Amino acid sequence: MTEYVEVQTAAGRVRGRWRPTTGGRGAPRSAAFLGIPFAEAPIGDLRFQAPVPKAPWDGVRDALEFAATAQRGDPGVTLIPEPSIEGDSTLNVNVFTPDQTAAGLPVLVWIHGGGYFAGSPASPWYDGRNFTRDGVVTVSISYRLGFDGFGWIADAPSNRGVRDWLLALDWVQHNIAAFGGDPGRVTVAGQSAGGGAVLTLLGMEAAQHLFHGVYAISGALGDVAPARAEAFGRALAAAAGVEPTVAGFSTVSEDRLLALQKKATRLGPSSMTTMIDEGLPLGPAIDGDLLPRPTRESLRAGVGADKPLVIGAADDEFTMAFTGTAATALRWVPQSVLLNRLGLRGSIRAEYLAANADVVRLGKARLAGRVLTDGMFRRTVPRIAADRADAPTWLYRFSWPSGHFGFAEHCLDVPFFFDCLDGPSMEALAGPNPPQALADELHGGAVAFVATGDPGWSRHEGDAGTVRVYDVQTRDVSDAYASVRALI
Known part of the structure; x- marks a missing residue:
């Protein structure tokens, strides 16, 4: 039996690998396609912009290893093994399927947690092998973290990490059928910040066509208030000695911005009440665009009411x-x-x-x-x-x-x-x-x-x-x- 398997996506052909499942039931093997880019690398002129769909490629692209992660180093805050992988092309999906020749299988899309500033889709705990064993095509996605993904910048698109989620889900809609999945049967799931992410999506009018069910584990909603988001962005710019603009922040290296972000978000005993009352300082923010109002207000208004939710x-x-x-x-x-x-x-x-x-x-x-x-x-x-x-x-x-x-x-x-x-x-x-x-x-x-x-x-x-x-x-x-x- 061949070790490799190929699938044609909208942007080009990818090569994955067959692997055994576990548990002694269901499908005996599944295919893993790791590190498929859904967007161009968010660096250079694209660093603080909305994600740009990945340009088509020629030939067959290996999807045999996890790709670069937005997480750098070991932040020391997650209890799940979530490795960091160096590299620039951090916007990727990992697809696990029991049979790429099948049709109409249900789909699970997993969004990792990590407080919106840490976490990695490359965790061995997020491997979809046992969902695929049970007939579910599984996808884990990456997104920009911390200030790069969620920080307020005067002239930059808001909620860049949220826009990454949307483009990844759009990729699923256009490509998952090639992996045996049904784009009309997509459930989004996540834990902690990932649980907050799927609740955010549930309350977002612009996302409703991209999924059909939600499973929220320990969801930590962002819903950062506009004034708080702007104050944080301006304070970080001041600490960096730059203007709070794309041009200003683009002069700050990734390492330095990350160090300033860590200093600005360090939690202590005196900040516990603030965290409980106001949530995290970086995360999905009320921007008048993607998120015109807090998530709970949207849910009370009936957004997402047609979608089943486990929470x-x-x-x-x-x-x-x-x-x-x-x-x-x-x-x-x-x-x-x-x-x-x-x-x-x-x-x-x-x-x-x-x-x-x-x-x-x-x-x-x-x-x-x-x-x-x-x-x-x-x-x-x-x-x-x-x-x-x-x-x-x-x-x-x-x-x-x-x-x-x-x-x-x-x-x-x-x-x-x-x-x-x-x-x-x-x-x-x-x-x-x-x-x-x-x-x-x-x-x-x-x-x-x-x-x-x-x-x-x-x-x-x-x-x-x-x-x-x-x-x-x-x-x-x-x-x-x-x-x-x-x-x-």
């Missing part, structure tokens, strides 16, 4: 921030001072503490982690469900406690979603022997949703609707987000 979060996304020496230090901080610093003030405090009595009993570190988690991630879930009213929406919670940390931390659910518990760097996040049965359940629900638009449990309806709780014993529970109601 959920892990129980203790950011509790890791209060482990080790941080937990020791908290012993000397009065609970009232700690909760004030985390923005939990006034009349809601008593209501919140009563609803989270089980976490309060575990101590201040666990309580602080849950407050930060709820403010950043978990309260978004019932909020979005309420915003969508009667639109088809399914909620879940990921509650299985890591065998390493003892709670369900940020990123823990990703290898269960991809069914890749045999992947590298797993024990540091999940502990030894994470339960394959839970991966079968979560991944199986994701496959069902991509294929049919229904993940296999009851739609969420009303304040106390059904929520799928993924845990040692997976179950369906009513009002499973009651503990965040005080924050909504």
Whole structure:
């Protein structure tokens, strides 16, 4: 059997490689096409511009290795193995397909997380081999990060990273049939910033024709306010000693701009409340163009109401921030001072503490982690469900406690979603022997949703609707987000 496989795309022919799947069921092998460019390299005159579609090429282009990533070096912030790859041509797609001669297979498009400033589509955890095993064509996409992708510049197109998502999805519409996929059955999915990305797309009028379902894992919405975006851009320009224009920023090297960005976005104890209340300083911004209003306003207005949505979060996304020496230090901080610093003030405090009595009993570190988690991630879930009213929406919670940390931390659910518990760097996040049965359940629900638009449990309806709780014993529970109601 030949090792290589070729597919004709709109821009030219690409050569991928056949590989085995795992798990002993479904398709025994799948083809991987890595690093296919959907846009020209965003350098030189294109650095701070909207992405330009990749020009056609002659001959056969090898798609055997991951291409360059927008992430440089190791930012030290992601819990998923997400390698950085040097190079200029950073706008690429990776396609995994069970059979390029098939037709009409459902399609999953994955957008990686990393706070909109880090992350990489080249992670072995994002390998689509087990979605393809189960009959789903899988695509992972790259996009510009940090200031290059999302920073305000006076005379540059806004939301360049968002425009990268749109062009990548447009590439899928025009090319995925050649890989056996159905452009009319595309689900976009992502985690953390990637989860925020797919929610942003769900609320974006300009994106509605590019996908047909959304799976949002621990979504962190950007929705950066215009004044905040501009203030950040002007401050960064001042720090660089240039005008806040394309001409000015073009004189700043990539390395120096990245260093200035890191300094400007460094988080400390005093900035936690700001992060909870206002979100991250770099990310999709309200620009009056692609994003004329905050995402939740768009959803309340009915944008995306025809598209099914699965949305959920892990129980203790950011509790890791209060482990080790941080937990020791908290012993000397009065609970009232700690909760004030985390923005939990006034009349809601008593209501919140009563609803989270089980976490309060575990101590201040666990309580602080849950407050930060709820403010950043978990309260978004019932909020979005309420915003969508009667639109088809399914909620879940990921509650299985890591065998390493003892709670369900940020990123823990990703290898269960991809069914890749045999992947590298797993024990540091999940502990030894994470339960394959839970991966079968979560991944199986994701496959069902991509294929049919229904993940296999009851739609969420009303304040106390059904929520799928993924845990040692997976179950369906009513009002499973009651503990965040005080924050909504």
